[in-house]
Amino acid sequence: MPFIKGSERYNCQVLCLDRKIVMIRPKMWLANDGNYRELRWFTAWKQKGSLEDFLLPSDISEALLQTTVPFGYGYIQFLDVAIAAEVCEELFSPMPPHAELVLKGVEVFLNASGSHHQLRKLDLRLRAFIGATNTRGGFYMYSNQQGCDGSRLYYDGCSCIVVKGNVVAQGSQFSLKDVEMVVAQVDLDAVASLRGSISSFQEQASCKPKVSSIEVPYRLCESFTLQMLLSSPLEIQYHSPEEEIVFGPGCWLWDYLRRSGASGFLLPLSGGADSSSVAAIVGCMCQLVVKAISEGDEQVKADAIRIGHCTDGQFPTDSKEFAKRIFYTVFMGLKIVLRQFSLVAVAYVQPLQCARSEIAIKLMVLAEEIGSWHLDVSIDGVVSALLSLFQTLTGKQPRYKVDGGSNIENLGLQNIQARIRMVLAFMLASLLPSADINPIGSISKQDLRRFLKWAAVHLGFSSLEEIESAPPTAELEPIRSNYSQLDEVDMGMAYEELSVYGRLRRIFCCGPVSMFKNLCYKWGTKLTPGEVGEKVKYFFKYYSINRHKMTVLTPSYHAESYSPEDNRFDLRQFLYNARWPYQFRKIDELVTQLDGDRVAIANEASGGGMGVVAAGSDNPNVGL
Structure with missing residues (x-):
């Protein structure tokens, strides 16, 4: 104190x-x-x-x-x-x-x-x-x-x-x-x-x-007796990372819920790994609550009765029933995609409806496994109204990139959907149970995917296995027979690579040059120095452009120092020169030097000569 x-x-x-x-x-x-x-x-x-x-x-x-x-x-x-x-x-x-x-x-x-x-x-x-x-x-x-x-x-x-x-x-x-x-x-x-x-x-x-x-004139020890049994060494109990991912945030969510005065959580489900992981964590939280009550924890019982609005002496005995009282999930999808605001592109309606229907069904199954109160909402009318308003104001008709639009148009059309979902989620959360926290903010994609596989078996949410195997996608662009939007393509880097960059930047405090050197050691057998350099420069360019967004992220559960959420853990500045002129130039110099060394080594090897070990030398590496 x-x-x-x-x-x-x-x-x-x-x-x-x-x-x-x-x-x-x-x-x-x-x-x-x-x-x-x-x-x-x-x-x-x-x-x-x-x-x-x-x-x-x-x-x-x-x-x-x-x-x-x-x-x-x-x-x-x-x-x-x-x-x-x-x-x-x-x-x-x-x-x-x-x-x-x-x-x-x-x-x-x-x-x-x-x-x-x-x-x-x-x-x-x-x-x-x-x-x-x-x-x-x-x-x-x-x-x-x-x-x-x-x-x-x-x-x-x-x-x-x-x-x-x-x-x-x-x-x-x-x-x-x-x-x-x-x-x-x-x-x-x-x-x-x-x-x-x-x-x-x-x-x-x-x-x-x-x-x-x-x-202090006081004895703390007991006298020797035959009835005294000394404690023996124990095998240390460790949880697997998958168990830590669900139990840590699960307990944190319960404490947040019982102390905040809120009556539950609302979660927009997209069908991806992130939102599905959060759903599984809340489902596990409900399981932990019911288990604690069955073991006689009166405090948990009292909190659960209050939060779940149980009456007539009833208390939660089934995790699904409890989830139905405190956990709302919602899927906000598009049934159609408008090529022009006044006309529906009929040729594209059916494939997208099929894809959306598959996702909707998959999420209904997940909600049923967890026990959440699930809503399936179409946001077509809201998107159409906003686009029509834009056309009225500007006379312009923005198009997706697959339909010939520019990158700016494509991004704007995607953001409309994302922002509508956000606004609708906050409206539902204000009228239904409310929360604005992120239980998985600092957990890497690789750890989350391993968790989904584990949760499908150990938590009884079998639909998570299919969700884990699906390629990550934001699903903000229209689906075509020859095109589907993928996160890793949009980002220009794989999630596995992003985890490596994030750890080197956050945990090891690497700038562009030191990250380049580290990755040359790590990836040198599969990538040339030039390829490594381009990847590092690409990461730091977009890291700088988006850094300011990290200062206003939804407060997230701190699971490890990998976290991008910096309001508490990372106090470095958020304004960087995205061109990194000195650092990127230094990387180019190192690439040139390393490429020269590679050429020299190749020429020496192809010349037919081989180093000679001096007879009687104490150093077996002399001449090699």
Whole structure:
């Protein structure tokens, strides 16, 4: 919790025993990157020499009959065990506090953390606990927040207890519970035995740094009895990435729903991977709610009764029935495409109607599997009215590119459909259940496709398998017998390539030149340097043109640092020179240099000569 001491505000872990505050431990290393800006609010504690007396606020002092409390960096020495706090980010700093505290004899570390969920991140966290206790001995007690923080993050719990590098207790990573307790029985003698057997530990402890402590005349350990059973090492429980994709956002959506006061969600379905994935996640959320109720969670039960408007003592017992109460899906399609505003191009009506009918049927099946209240809406009349208005105002008739129109006309006609769907979705959401969030905003297309395959089997939504296998398309242009719109063709790059670009740009902070170099190593066996260079320049050109749109994206669930949504995670500027004159010129220079090297190597190889290894040389590579 926050404490103001003097003129500074500190982020602190408060250690209490029997209605008394034993110690206030301010955080020394603050998280100030990625999703966190702790330095915006707090000051890091820098005085490591001694503990100071902190005057408690009057209302707390009166309630606890306690005037002052030790404040600062140190540890607590009980009669039978030494305990210290290591707060959140400090564990992951280059020189974590536990490294010196173990030399002072501290056996138990308490870490009260706020660590958010991110795909494949749990292993990193657990390896840090295991490493902290494996070579130094000791017990690590890790408690973590669980639930939505009212923003993009979901804190994924998984509280655990680690003994000498072994996990002996592990809580759930994804749960609808408000509180979860993890318990283990451990033997302190095992720590003393390990530390006493390591000579280097003894030597380093003999010149240990000065760290202040508080003596508390209290025993925490139980006496030895035959009835005491020590906790054995467990096999660490990990979720697959597909399970993380559905359980993390699913729990986040439930927290959002029960805390926002909304009565449900509305989702426009297009038949593509993205909207279908969101539908599956909401369907799984309903399954989690019903499961929690069946296991006796009264808080989830009360929330579900309120949100689902259940009456007469009824409560959700079936996920589909609950979905019908809180989840609306809508398909907004076109039955016809107008070549001219006054005439229907009859030759094109039937193929498009067939395609639309197939999508509509597919989505009805998905909605039935999930249990959502599904609407099938035609937006033909609205599109036709807008185009007619445009023709009245300008006398112009924009055409799709396949009908001879320009790129600008083609884009404008597509945007009309997209914007109409958006406006209609918001109207429906304001009259039906409302929400404006994105549960899959930072999940890559590859991970989503793997998730759809998994969900088709494990969530019981079998129609997702057919959706996953369909080529991605925005379906904003008219279908012809010799033409259908595909996302990857429109973008000029494959989704697999886009994921690579996005990771290099976001996670590894690559600019054009460093991305070019990385991709030359990665793709050098299948693409020439010139081809790699053109791909990199193409990506950065459109990255720059569209960068400003990233600042106004719908708030999305943060699943990994790959996310394009930058309001919280990526604070770099959104205005770039789309021509990247220096960087692109440098790429061209490198391409010329690399092409020259390739020619030289080819000429040398074709000359018939071969390097000679000098007789008796110690280096077998000389001359090759």
